[in-house]
Amino acid sequence: MSPQDGDDASLADDSEMALTGINMLLNNGYDEARALFEKYKNESPLMQAGYSFVYFMQALMSFEEEKLAEALKILQETEKKCEVSDGFVKSMKRKLSKKKKQSANSVGLEDKLQRQIIVADSLLYQSILTFTNQDIPSYMKGGWYLRKAWKIYEKLHKEINNIRNRQIQSKIQQMQASLPPTVNGNVSNSSNSSKEEVVDGNSNELSEQIVARLLGSVNFGYGTFQLCISIMPPKILKLIEFLGFEGDREAGLNALDFTSHSEDMKAPLATLGLLWYHTVLRPFFAVDGANGYSAGTSDAEAIIASKEKDFPNSSLFLFFRGRIHRLRVETDASITMYRRAFDEAKGQREIELMCLYEISWCNLMRLQWKDCLDGFGRLAEESKWSKAYYSYLRGICIGAMGELKEAHSILKEVPGQVKKKNNQIEAFVLRRGEKLKKQAPSQEFCRLLALELMFLWHAIPTCTEAELKPMLDVCDMQTDHKALHIKSLVEGAIFKELGQEDMAVAVSFYKLVYQDC
Template sequence: MAGPDSPQQQVEEKAEQIDDAELAFQGINMLLNNGFRESDELFRRYRTHSPLMSFGASFVSFLNAMMTFEEEKMQMASDDLRTTEKLCESDNAGVIETIRNKIKKSMDSQRSGVEIVDRLQRQIIVADCQVYLAVLSFVKQELSAYIKGGWILRKAWKMYNKCYSDISQLQEACCRRSSDQQGALASDQANHNTSAESSGRVTEEVLDRLKGSVSFGYGLFHLCISMVPPHLLKIVNLLGFPGDRHQGLESLAYASESKDMKAPLATLALLWYHTVVQPFFALDGSDSQAGLLEAKAILQKKAMVYPNSSLFIFFKGRVQRLECQINSALASFQDALEFASDQREIQHVCLYEIGWCSMIEMNFEDAFRSFERLKNESRWSQCYYAYLTGDRLRKVSLTRELCVLGVVEVLYLWKALLNCSSSKLQLMNQVLQGLDEQSSLGLKHLLLGAIQKCLGNIKDAVQSFQLAAQDEYGRMNNSYVQPYSCYELGCVLLAKPETLSKGRSLLLQAKENYAGYDFENRLHVRIHSALASIKEVVPH
């Protein structure tokens, strides 16, 4: 009777049984289910096992750096990413443990298929590493770092584009080959040599995973660049970046349904787009419900996979807030806060939303507590949190109308008025009507117009926007009021065919006649989206 295998043999057999793609997928799922520490341990245990597991370890290191914003961890993440990059670019990267175990007993024809997959996988990983290194470079907020980061991103985009094209061609060839083989398989089902695996060809399943892997970065590039304001597009085009919103969304949707480790991240990216980016930049005009159906469908589909994920519960709260279910949103953000007990940055985004929901409800004490904690704990946007905290403190001032004006102004600029209930909007309207401060009249009319628009009183909204656009006295104090008023008035006029031309003229006026005012970039993004929507309806 044979004796037990040696420990070394057991390790080798175990290594052969490990599917690094599946293991990496499990590691990311573990991370999203609040198992940050466990995910980190898993990836680090197998980081020398394959380029994919090395990237997983580096990605978790990168997330840790971005969540803590600590210099030491940012340097560690940078080192880890470069280590993974060097591993992928080395001549021996294709024959480290996983690949060696898979091909050591194969024939030369089999080796070619594995090597194609390995080469593409390593190129995608290098591009991913380049993107995260660029982000770490941007965080330094230095001119040289921005320039360096831009060129790093350019290199990453070229790699994504090439891999995406190569994989798409391989998929087409695989489909043609599959059709051609139908007759052969039917005539000789016992002949296993016709399979893609034994012939050394790349299987459809592997190509689908690779397409999902590259589609995450490829889609994010398209989506993010599509939202760049026109006056910055010259710089972006100089670097060779594209920007197709629909292509970006399609690629992320493909990635989210794949078996690649980045599939859960693509799902989060889609939720982020539908619940944060789309409403904030008004990418679908005044349609505040745009994207909500997609977000709700994603959350419902993933509920069983991520039942207690702080991030998925957070996005559930975002959907509820956009549906004006503020009490339900507060409950979801509070749940997410508790589930993220070991993840400080996730706690902070939950606190941020709790603060905003409290402000929407005009519950200033709870809002103050959230923003005060963020001001003291967060390493990001401390000046912004200090402003919000101070803004809430001003509620004790004798000039109640000016205090409410400040609150409504912030809610307007951050596209949160749409989330307010009719009763709260009526209360804001009533208070602002009693404001007579001469220097704030333009701002007052802009905000009154926005409130009336939310309430559906379009005629009153137009009148208020016109008064705001004509205000010259308060222009020095609130330089953004006039361009924003032109934009708002233009958007209202776009709704009717007979006033569409006038609306377009006002949008162009807001875009071209004003410069150097506060919140200029975000308005340019909104104007760009509004003008693009006109072209979709009435092509030029």
């Protein structure tokens, strides 16, 4: 679909146009979506919000400093523009001409609420981008953005829900007033109900459809907040609650679910948020317990099935299908879905790199070293997130193949590629790189280092029995006493996944690591 197809003459209003743009974006039409939002960004707050979100999403997936800075600038412009009381005059004229049945007050209230939601969204996105710097000043600044956003979300969520409840109450009163006096009580009561309905009707400025869309709009940020805060570690959660935030997982999930079924432009984004929670956050934070890695896959599968018609070939939805298969320990199906997602991305580099990483990681779990190299090699060259991490992965895979001289050459460069030592991943590869600089690692040790990464990323529970047993062979090959603690830790995790009958062996290996430390 081209931007011309999205001309406002063929769309009911700004909210429909904005939703069309987001659907374009998620249906692999990044360039078309950006063109549509850019064309109308100065005529509507919603189109300006969509325009800034496109840049935010690209920056978040790429981690490139230039794109992060550009997205921050555009988000700040959006925030400023939506705080100006007399902005977007053209948009208001268009709305007034299309909604002749609505009063000027109705449009004004809708616009006021929508702008406040956009301001909160802009602050939320700015906080996320600011946190990517991973230093104390950025955490403080990001926290300040978050607090401002949360206060707006909390206020608007309550306000819009109150409007909705008044509408429901008014409808109940209308139904009661329409009943015959013999059913509704005496004639006097019926008359009083009718009078109250008129008063409520005058104060009820927005249509039910608009209120439902606005509630969907605010629920996206409100639900995202509740959900993310609810999975924080207890110590951090106490600090967050002290700062005025609250986290209710069920409230967050319900809010995002409401948004995903609304007519707001963020409905597809809420769907992605739910998929991210069920396939990434739930297993990573062990929300369902240590062995509940696949617990969220049924929910994720149901969500994707409900949106199949709208996003049949979306690279992002195919990506999440790949996640579902991986969590279900279906590696072949997982790789197939990731490859389909890669093909459908059609040159969207950020999504291609996401898929390449997952494909390479699946091959790593199978100890197919050569098949990992293309993906990790491209990531090391093109990704701006952590060149050191991807170089480390590439180096140990080459070493695992027996090309020790080349592997040592790559691994020696890793410490110099580290940009942020306070980043846990980069701090880890820095320590490993410093040790490997002094002496070239053996082929067996490179293979063990790959298993160590699988342990750290909680990948061992998502391996099949056929994939786990060759890993034990790698552990058996280790002869260096200095590698004993890594070997024992990995062996313990593998035996644990092989079944209850091996749990005693797993415990003994964990004890060995504890004693060695």
